[in-house]
Amino acid sequence: MINLRGVNKKYRNTYALKNVNLDIQKGEFVFLVGSSGAGKSTLMKLLYREELPTSGNVYVSGVDVSKLPDNKVPYLRRNMGIIFQDYKLLEKQTIYDNVAFVIRALGVSSREVDNRVKSALKIVNLAHKMKSKPNELSGGEQQRVGIARAIVNGPSLLIADEPTGNLDPQTSLEIMEILDKINSRGITVLISTHDHAMVNHFRKRVITLEAGQVIKDVQAGTYG
Amino acid sequence: MANYLENIRPKISITQYRIALRVLIETFKGIKQAGIVNIFIIGTMAAILMIFGAIFRTSMSLSSLVNELGNVLEVSVYLKSSADPNQAAEQARQLSHVKRVKIIAKENSWENMRKDMQLPNIKNPLPDTLHVRVDSQKNIKSVADNLSKQSYVEDIRYAKDISEKIRVISDISHTATVIVLGIVGFLTMFIINNTIQLVIQSRKKEIEIMRLMGVSNWFIRLPYILQGSLYGMMATIIAIIPLSFLQGYIMQVHRFLGIPNSENSYWAMIFLLFVLSMIFGALGSLLSIKNKLKT
Numbered sequence: 001m002i003n004l005r006g007v008n009k010k011y012r013n014t015y016a017l018k019n020v021n022l023d024i025q026k027g028e029f030v031f032l033v034g035s036s037g038a039g040k041s042t043l044m045k046l047l048y049r050e051e052l053p054t055s056g057n058v059y060v061s062g063v064d065v066s067k068l069p070d071n072k073v074p075y076l077r078r079n080m081g082i083i084f085q086d087y088k089l090l091e092k093q094t095i096y097d098n099v100a101f102v103i104r105a106l107g108v109s110s111r112e113v114d115n116r117v118k119s120a121l122k123i124v125n126l127a128h129k130m131k132s133k134p135n136e137l138s139g140g141e142q143q144r145v146g147i148a149r150a151i152v153n154g155p156s157l158l159i160a161d162e163p164t165g166n167l168d169p170q171t172s173l174e175i176m177e178i179l180d181k182i183n184s185r186g187i188t189v190l191i192s193t194h195d196h197a198m199v200n201h202f203r204k205r206v207i208t209l210e211a212g213q214v215i216k217d218v219q220a221g222t223y224g
Numbered sequence: 225m226a227n228y229l230e231n232i233r234p235k236i237s238i239t240q241y242r243i244a245l246r247v248l249i250e251t252f253k254g255i256k257q258a259g260i261v262n263i264f265i266i267g268t269m270a271a272i273l274m275i276f277g278a279i280f281r282t283s284m285s286l287s288s289l290v291n292e293l294g295n296v297l298e299v300s301v302y303l304k305s306s307a308d309p310n311q312a313a314e315q316a317r318q319l320s321h322v323k324r325v326k327i328i329a330k331e332n333s334w335e336n337m338r339k340d341m342q343l344p345n346i347k348n349p350l351p352d353t354l355h356v357r358v359d360s361q362k363n364i365k366s367v368a369d370n371l372s373k374q375s376y377v378e379d380i381r382y383a384k385d386i387s388e389k390i391r392v393i394s395d396i397s398h399t400a401t402v403i404v405l406g407i408v409g410f411l412t413m414f415i416i417n418n419t420i421q422l423v424i425q426s427r428k429k430e431i432e433i434m435r436l437m438g439v440s441n442w443f444i445r446l447p448y449i450l451q452g453s454l455y456g457m458m459a460t461i462i463a464i465i466p467l468s469f470l471q472g473y474i475m476q477v478h479r480f481l482g483i484p485n486s487e488n489s490y491w492a493m494i495f496l497l498f499v500l501s502m503i504f505g506a507l508g509s510l511l512s513i514k515n516k517l518k519t
Contacts, residue, residue: 048436078438082437090429105243109238
């Protein structure tokens with residue numbers, strides 16, 4: 001599903017990623033861990049082509065995304081779900097509209113939008129709050145809306161950049177359980193985090209980055 | 225997912241129609257979001273377009289006036305007594321920009337003058353004359369200069385000053401139209417560009433989410449481009465109201481001076497205003513949004 005080959009990313013004179021080689025199979029649940037500045041976010045941005053590698057190849061489903069023409073990038077992203085630490089919800093829109101507005105833009109029919117949004121909200125246990133506005137929800141609930149939006153288009157890969165960074169341990173656990181549930185449906189999940197407790201609790205594959213390099217890659221691993 | 229580039233590409237069908245509908249919804253959402261600013265933008269643009277329309281319409285009217293007067297103006301050529309009027313007329317017809325040549329025999333001229341001024345029956349002192357009409361007012365001077373060099377010509381007369389003044393006025397009005405057109409284009413794009421930048425700023429998060437979720441750049445751009453175009457269109461509709469009064473006044477002047485009414489010029493002006501304002505509006509938006517969107 002994801003293959004990185006000799007990937008380097010350099011910002012001016014600093015390497016954010018240095019000779020990274022990585023393979024993630026379809027359906028895996030992977031934690032990407034490391035301290036701040038280790039290169040986790042950069043690696044994730046390479047996957048959805050928000051950044052380009054300085055050298056090396058980044059393959060997603062066999063396609064070298066670093067060589068993907070600009071006009072094809074949206075097609076790559078439609079097959080991914082991206083979850084952000086700061087949720088990135090539209091405050092003036094309802095939860096339903098927040099989840100719906102991207103698939104509406106993709107030309108999905110109203111009935112199909114309705115089905116998909118309700119089903120996504122059900123997965124994150126927020127079906128009862130679809131008419132609320134984001135500011136009426138707790139941080140955890142807002143992140144669940146972010147997850148619903150990420151899965152509403154039926155992606156095969158879910159990328160979550162520090163999804164529990166702003167949440168308390170209990171809420172973080174709930175979020176991780178939802179992501180685990182989504183993974184059990186066959187969706188590949190890649191989560192960047194530096195939450196030791198969470199990583200140790202789930203015992204999934206753990207890839208550790210340090211100063212832009214992969215220093216450890218362990219199945220059912222721990223962190224810290 | 226391996227073939228996602230093929231699988232996800234939307235088919236040209238009802239999906240495209242839905243996307244177009246969504247683009248329109250987003251466009252009106254953008255206009256709604258701009259709120260009271262809309263009134264300022266449309267008002268300012270309408271004022272600019274009105275000034276341009278007025279200058280353009282007046283310039284067109286002046287052009288038809290110039291053409292009419294130009295047709296009236298002709299060069300009078302007085303022939304030497306030794307010259308054969310028919311031969312001279314034939315030679316004059318060969319000159320470039322000469323539209324028509326009429327021979328006024330000296331006997332006729334003298335007969336008319338004698339009647340008008342009640343002169344005694346003396347020897348005819350008048351020469352044979354050619355009335356030379358020129359194809360366009362701007363060529364009068366060159367034709368007159370050419371005629372004065374001919375061997376059969378004793379003297380020539382034409383309304384040099386009037387001709388020159390008309391030409392200058394016509395040139396000035398044409399130049400003013402071009403300059404004002406440039407200013408209109410710049411101002412329209414400047415106003416729209418700034419407004420759309422504000423709208424984009426207020427919808428920055430929305431744009432970022434759409435971009436990261438795989439919405440195509442054209443879907444994101446189009447509502448802003450349409451918004452700019454719609455501003456241009458609405459401003460033109462408002463500008464037409466005072467311009468229709470101007471049109472009425474111009475028609476009166478045309479009737480008074482006996483110049484053919486130019487209804488077509490009015491519709492040409494309206495068409496031009498719509499096209500220009502919508503194009504400049506769209507361009508202003510495109511420039512704003514293009515800088516804000518990377519892949």
